[in-house]
Structure formats: C-alpha cells, structure tokens
Amino acid sequence: GAGVSQSPRYKVAKRGQDVALRCDPISGHVSLFWYQQALGQGPEFLTYFQNEAQLDKSGLPSDRFFAERPEGSVSTLKIQRTQQEDSAVYLCASSRGDRGYTGELFFGEGSRLTVL
Amino acid sequence: RKEVEQDPGPFNVPEGATVAFNCTYSNSASQSFFWYRQDCRKEPKLLMSVYSSGNEDGRFTAQLNRASQYISLLIRDSKLSDSATYLCVVNLNSGYSTLTFGKGTMLLVSP
Numbered sequence: 765g766a767g768v769s770q771s772p773r774y775k776v777a778k779r780g781q782d783v784a785l786r787c788d789p790i791s792g793h794v795s796l797f798w799y800q801q802a803l804g805q806g807p808e809f810l811t812y813f814q815n816e817a818q819l820d821k822s823g824l825p826s827d828r829f830f831a832e833r834p835e836g837s838v839s840t841l842k843i844q845r846t847q848q849e850d851s852a853v854y855l856c857a858s859s860r861g862d863r864g865y866t867g868e869l870f871f872g873e874g875s876r877l878t879v880l
Numbered sequence: 881r882k883e884v885e886q887d888p889g890p891f892n893v894p895e896g897a898t899v900a901f902n903c904t905y906s907n908s909a910s911q912s913f914f915w916y917r918q919d920c921r922k923e924p925k926l927l928m929s930v931y932s933s934g935n936e937d938g939r940f941t942a943q944l945n946r947a948s949q950y951i952s953l954l955i956r957d958s959k960l961s962d963s964a965t966y967l968c969v970v971n972l973n974s975g976y977s978t979l980t981f982g983k984g985t986m987l988l989v990s991p
Contacts (some may be wrong), residue, residue, distance in 0.1 A: 780911035797978070806884075807924065820978065822943055871923035871978060875961060 766790070768872035770856050776878045777846045785841045785875040787856030797869065798831055798841050806854055821858040841853060846879045853877070883907060883980045886968050890986035897958045901985050903951040903968030913944055915953050916967040918984065924967055927953075958989045 773856035777783050795814055800823075809823040809828040813815035815835050817865075824831070833839040843850055853876045857869040886903045894901050905913075930951055937968040939968065939978040941954040951968055968982040 799981075806983045809980070810979055812978060818885075868926045869924075870924070875921050 766857055768856055768870050770853060770854075770872035770875050772871075772875055773873065774876050774878075776799070776880065778880055779846060779848060781846050781879075782842065782844045782845055785843075785854050785856075786843070786875070787839045787858075787872060789837065789839070789856070789858030791837075791839055793858035793870070794862050795859045795861060796833055796839050797857045797859075798839070799857065799871075800825075801853045801874070803873075810854075843877075846877075848879050851877055851879045858880055882983075883913075884970050884982035886966075887980040887985045889965075889984075892988045893958055894907075894990055895958055895960060898953075898954065898956050899958060899987060900991075901953045901966050901987075903970070903982055904981055905949050905951070905968075905970045907972060908949060910949075910970045911925050914969040914971070915942060915951075915977070916969050917939075918965045918967055918977075920956075920964075924981075926954070927938065927966070938981055944973055944984040958987075960989050960991065963987055963989045975981070 771786045784824045797812050798810040800810055801807045812820040813833040816833050828844045830842045853874040855871050855874045857871045859869050884904050916924040917926040917927045918924040928937050928942055930944045934943040935948050938954045943952045965984040965986045967984045970978045971979050
C-alpha cells in the first residue's frame with residue numbers, strides 16, 4: 765500500500781498477556797519510529813530504527829517492551845506481561861531519510877491497546 | 881518542565897475567526913520545528929514546517945522566535961474542517977530525525 769500500515773488496529777488484552785503490534789512502513793523508507801500516545805497526550809517517542817539497526821531505544825518505558833526490524837522493513841513492537849498503564853495508541857512512523865534528515869514523518873493509523 | 885509546552889485548549893471559535901496557538905520549547909539546541917495536525921482518532925499529519933523567517937501556507941502562518949524559544953501558528957478565516965488537535969513538534973536533530981511532540985491544542989470551529 766501507499767501508506768504506513770499497522771495491525772491490529774484494536775487489541776484488548778488481559779493484564780499479564782503478551783501482545784505483538786506490527787508495522788509495515790512505506791516501501792523504501794529507511795527510518796522507522798514507534799511512538800506511544802496516551803489519551804489526551806501527544807505522541808511520546810519509544811524507539812528508532814535505521815534500516816535493521818535499532819539506534820535509539822531510550823523511550824521504551826521498561827524491559828517489558830521490545831522492538832525489532834530484522835530485515836529493515838516490517839517492524840514488530842512486543843509488550844510482555846501487559847499492565848493497565850500500557851493502554852494507549854501505539855503509532856508507527858517512517859521517513860525516507862537517515863541521519864540528520866529532518867523531513868516529514870508519515871504515521872500509520874495506530875494500534876489501540878486496551879489492557880483490562 | 882516538559883520539553884515542548886502548548887496552550888492547553890480547547891479553543892472554541894466560530895467559522896471565519898482568526899485563532900492563534902502558542903508553543904514554547906526548552907532545549908535551545910533544537911534545530912527544526914513543525915506543526916502537525918491530528919484529527920480525532922486519526923494519525924498525526926504534517927501541517928507545515930516552521931522557518932526562522934516565518935512562513936505562510938494559505939490561511940496558515942507559522943512563526944519562530946529562537947531567542948524566546950517560542951513558536952506560533954495563526955489560522956485565518958477558520959473553517960469547520962480546521963477542527964482538530966494541533967501538535968507543536970521540535971526536532972533536536974541530534975544525528976537523526978527524532979521529533980518531540982507537545983501535548984496538542986484542540987480547536988473546535990462551530991457554524
């Protein structure tokens with residue numbers, strides 16, 4: 765497709781379950797980002813990939829959060845042993861540039877996670 | 881102090897009104913600046929970049945004051961379709977593109 769695709773769009777998990785969220789960026793985009801957006805807040809940075817390399821994971825809130833992009837295209841954000849505070853929209857974004865590029869980020873529609 | 885702070889909103893204005901949003905950022909090393917728009921339950925989309933000299937795109941005017949670390953967005957002749965949340969975004973440009981988002985200011989334009 766032409767845009768960033770994320771799945772699932774909606775996920776309801778019981779506390780303690782593991783979840784995996786998928787992002788398919790725009791073809792050819794080098795950079796991929798994950799953001800977390802809580803209700804009424806702006807997106808908060810989680811992690812950044814340049815191709816398959818995870819260059820920054822400083823925003824991951826705990827070691828329960830893990831992201832990968834093994835072939836430099838599709839990325840998966842995994843959350844282990846989900847907690848209620850993990851409830852949020854998880855946004856994936858991609859851009860065509862690499863280091864130093866300050867161009868536009870293209871976001872997917874997000875995966876809305878609700879932890880009961 | 882948050883890195884990017886915006887007017888709390890919401891702003892309720894009638895069609896045709898002029899509305900201004902303000903934003904301040906804490907890191908003086910910030911290199912580039914943007915306004916993103918986010919419709920309800922949708923993803924953020926780039927509205928416009930903000931340049932030091934100020935820039936205009938139709939009804940939208942963005943300004944940057946580096947000395948005061950202040951960014952503004954002016955919308956003239958508001959339309960119903962302008963109703964959205966406006967996110968102020970700052971890029972430290974510390975070697976790669978990582979954007980820091982403000983909380984957003986919601987705009988509601990009524991008939």
